[in-house]
Amino acid sequence: xxxxxxxxxxxxxxxxxxxxxxxxxxxxxxxxxxxxxxxxxxxxxxxxxxxxxxxxxxxxxxxxxxxxxxxxxxxxxxxxxxxxxxxxxxxxxxxxxxxxxxxxxxxxxxxxxxxxxxxxxxxxxxxxxxxxxxxxxxxxxxxxxxxxxxxxxxxxxxxxxxxxxxxxxxxxxxxxxxxxxxxxxxxxxxxxxxxxxxxxxxxxxxxxxxxxxxxxxxxxxxxxxxxxxxxxxxxxxxxxxxxxxxxxxxxxxxxxxxxxxxxxxxxxxxxxxxxxxxxxxxxxxxxxxxxxxxxxxxxxxxxxxxxxxxxxxxxxxxxxxxxxxxxxxxxxxxxxxxxxxxxxxxxxxxxxxxxxxxxxxxxxxxxxxxxxxxxxxxxxxxxxxxxxxxxxxxxxxxxxxxxxxxxxxxxxxxxxxxxx
Amino acid sequence: xxxxxxxxxxxxxxxxxxxxxxxxxxxxxxxxxxxxxxxxxxxxxxxxxxxxxxxxxxxxxxxxxxxxxxxxxxxxxxxxxxxxxxxxxxxxxxxxxxxxxxxxxxxxxxxxxxxxxxxxxxxxxxxxxxxxxxxxxxxxxxxxxxxxxxxxxxxxxxxxxxxxxxxxxxxxxxxxxxxxxxxxxxxxxxxxxxxxxxxxxxxxxxxxxxxxxxxxxxxxxxxxxxxxxxxxxxxxxxxxxxxxxxxxxxxxxxxxxxxxxxxxxxxxxxxxxxxx
Numbered sequence: 001x002x003x004x005x006x007x008x009x010x011x012x013x014x015x016x017x018x019x020x021x022x023x024x025x026x027x028x029x030x031x032x033x034x035x036x037x038x039x040x041x042x043x044x045x046x047x048x049x050x051x052x053x054x055x056x057x058x059x060x061x062x063x064x065x066x067x068x069x070x071x072x073x074x075x076x077x078x079x080x081x082x083x084x085x086x087x088x089x090x091x092x093x094x095x096x097x098x099x100x101x102x103x104x105x106x107x108x109x110x111x112x113x114x115x116x117x118x119x120x121x122x123x124x125x126x127x128x129x130x131x132x133x134x135x136x137x138x139x140x141x142x143x144x145x146x147x148x149x150x151x152x153x154x155x156x157x158x159x160x161x162x163x164x165x166x167x168x169x170x171x172x173x174x175x176x177x178x179x180x181x182x183x184x185x186x187x188x189x190x191x192x193x194x195x196x197x198x199x200x201x202x203x204x205x206x207x208x209x210x211x212x213x214x215x216x217x218x219x220x221x222x223x224x225x226x227x228x229x230x231x232x233x234x235x236x237x238x239x240x241x242x243x244x245x246x247x248x249x250x251x252x253x254x255x256x257x258x259x260x261x262x263x264x265x266x267x268x269x270x271x272x273x274x275x276x277x278x279x280x281x282x283x284x285x286x287x288x289x290x291x292x293x294x295x296x297x298x299x300x301x302x303x304x305x306x307x308x309x310x311x312x313x314x315x316x317x318x319x320x321x322x323x324x325x326x327x328x329x330x331x332x333x334x335x336x337x338x339x340x341x342x343x344x345x346x347x348x349x350x351x352x353x354x355x356x357x358x359x360x361x362x363x364x365x366x367x368x369x370x371x372x373x374x375x376x377x378x379x380x381x382x383x384x385x386x387x388x389x390x391x392x393x394x395x396x397x398x399x400x401x402x403x404x405x406x407x408x409x410x411x412x413x414x415x416x417x418x419x420x
Numbered sequence: 421x422x423x424x425x426x427x428x429x430x431x432x433x434x435x436x437x438x439x440x441x442x443x444x445x446x447x448x449x450x451x452x453x454x455x456x457x458x459x460x461x462x463x464x465x466x467x468x469x470x471x472x473x474x475x476x477x478x479x480x481x482x483x484x485x486x487x488x489x490x491x492x493x494x495x496x497x498x499x500x501x502x503x504x505x506x507x508x509x510x511x512x513x514x515x516x517x518x519x520x521x522x523x524x525x526x527x528x529x530x531x532x533x534x535x536x537x538x539x540x541x542x543x544x545x546x547x548x549x550x551x552x553x554x555x556x557x558x559x560x561x562x563x564x565x566x567x568x569x570x571x572x573x574x575x576x577x578x579x580x581x582x583x584x585x586x587x588x589x590x591x592x593x594x595x596x597x598x599x600x601x602x603x604x605x606x607x608x609x610x611x612x613x614x615x616x617x618x619x620x621x622x623x624x625x626x627x628x629x630x631x632x633x634x635x636x637x638x639x640x641x642x643x644x645x646x647x648x649x650x651x652x653x654x655x656x657x658x659x660x661x662x663x664x665x666x667x668x669x670x671x672x673x674x675x676x677x678x679x680x681x682x683x684x685x686x687x688x689x690x691x692x693x694x695x696x
Binding site for chain 1: 429431432435438439440442443446447449450451453454456457460467468469470510511513514516517518519520521522523529531532533535536538539540541542543544545546547548549550551552566567569570573577627630631633634637638648651652655656659663664667670671674675677678682
């Protein structure tokens with residue numbers, strides 16, 4: 001290498017040398033990439049792929065198509081303005097008979113019932129009462145007699161709307177929107193419009209927890225950053241021990257403390273402060289207390305590192321220039337902690353948004369956040385489309401906030417890990 | 421208050437005292453709940469209240485003699501150790517590669533590698549549930565190990581990456597110039613120097629898997645339930661003192677992990693200090 005550099009002045013060898021160096025660098029880069037590749041492939045399989053699959057389910061809509069193929073083909077040219085023609089009725093009758101034979105009616109009934117409440121009954125009653133293929137030209141009359149719903153336009157627009165293969169139905173539903181009989185986007189009926197208030201609730205709980213963490217975390221971070229290292233290292237254990245303690249242990253601890261016969265209520269009763277046990281858990285109060293406890297270290301650690309970086313000389317300079325302590329704090333110290341406040345608050349807020357375990361265990365029915373409904377629709381009711389659509393909204397919010405966070409801490413060393 | 425910041429005016433003294441009082445209350449808030457449930461696990465009664473009627477190990481006996489709890493502890497260990505090992509292999513190689521790789525796509529790749537930490541647990545869990553069910557990986561140890569590895573690897577990449585950043589590459593060159601093969605240089609020079617970083621990464625990875633419950637909730641069959649998962653259903657159904665015994669066991673593991681990590685950090689600082 002040294003030889004090559006020395007002869008580099010010679011014009012005839014300069015080009016090959018440059019090329020050789022470039023080639024060596026390229027090999028090095030390829031080797032580096034080869035080292036990263038296994039993890040990338042692994043994450044593609046265990047993380048990115050599954051999440052992409054979930055996002056796909058939010059727009060995937062092939063259930064009705066699979067059960068009622070002929071009906072949808074017959075409806076393809078239908079303008080939706082009037083009832084469809086006899087052909088569509090005949091196609092539906094033959095689809096229903098075929099689906100009854102193969103036992104797939106329930107698949108379409110479930111999907112159509114999401115879009116129009118009561119559709120399950122329409123479809124199953126028709127399947128039950130339709131004895132055989134109607135005579136040519138009588139399908140409309142036969143089906144209308146079995147269930148008058150077939151004489152209504154909404155029934156048919158619902159089928160056409162659920163024809164897939166892609167749908168905006170679940171994403172709209174996640175935003176309390178739906179399509180009316182003419183295909184225009186309108187507000188969902190009040191009994192189904194629960195998701196905006198769910199987002200609002202998730203937002204309010206996360207914001208309350210973030211504000212609580214900031215109020216409680218700021219003095220602690222200030223104390224830790226100001227004390228000499230020997231003492232602050234010791235006190236840091238009070239922050240790190242809960243940080244490392246299992247989430248389940250901490251949640252369990254709060255239930256034991258706050259329940260009606262728990263430690264806190266017992267003490268309050270014993271001290272005569274209250275006459276009967278207070279309701280401290282399975283409500284909003286319990287959720288906020290337990291979540292603040294879990295997330296507080298995530299506020300304290302970034303605040304601490306931003307405060308640690310502030311030289312005490314600034315405050316001394318402010319004082320020597322005649323600033324009263326409060327002014328010096330507000331004008332000199334506080335502005336320098338803003339990146340730490342921003343990073344800590346965003347981190348706590350992002351983590352709080354996706355919380356599931358703590359609200360599920362210490363919250364009441366009115367305190368469940370978006371994650372709870374995603375889990376509920378996945379495992380209990382198996383409305384996977386809606387679960388995925390809600391997941392997509394939560395993921396979008398998280399990714400956007402994480403990008404802001406990334407910009408904020410760029411160059412700053414992020415301390416600590418994250419758990420939920 | 422010899423170690424307080426220069427306090428010249430009474431108002432400053434009041435502010436400092438207020439800081440100390442508030443901080444003390446916050447420290448109590450942080451630690452008290454964890455400490456409060458510990459004595460309850462040694463209670464001889466079956467109610468989770470103070471004062472304790474007497475002391476006993478009956479709830480620990482209950483834990484040890486219960487196949488359900490012991491199986492969950494075993495599962496936590498199996499899944500924790502396996503996903504730590506796998507995430508160490510994947511994370512360390514990736515960190516070594518990222519340290520040398522120069523590209524404008526590097527921040528993007530790094531963001532992707534670290535994203536499992538930020539994405540809400542429920543989203544990862546639901547995605548994996550849909551993805552792993554058709555290929556038979558739900559209700560299996562392998563599925564859980566793979567999922568936990570994905571969550572734990574970012575911590576390995578971060579800790580090992582930080583260690584590599586402070587690693588003096590001249591040492592590797594020196595080893596090469598003295599005739600060491602790349603493998604020898606790695607084993608005899610690089611590895612001993614980055615070992616504390618690797619150990620921290622492993623501890624983080626193990627803690628991540630050991631504490632994880634959302635993915636287990638979605639993907640584990642009755643055979644693969646881990647300790648946090650068993651606690652989750654225990655808390656849901658009825659909190660018996662056996663859960664507090666389980667909590668004490670979990671906390672003990674956390675304390676051991678934290679103490680080891682703190683020891684590694686101190687050792688590292690000492691080495692750095694003596695090197696300067």
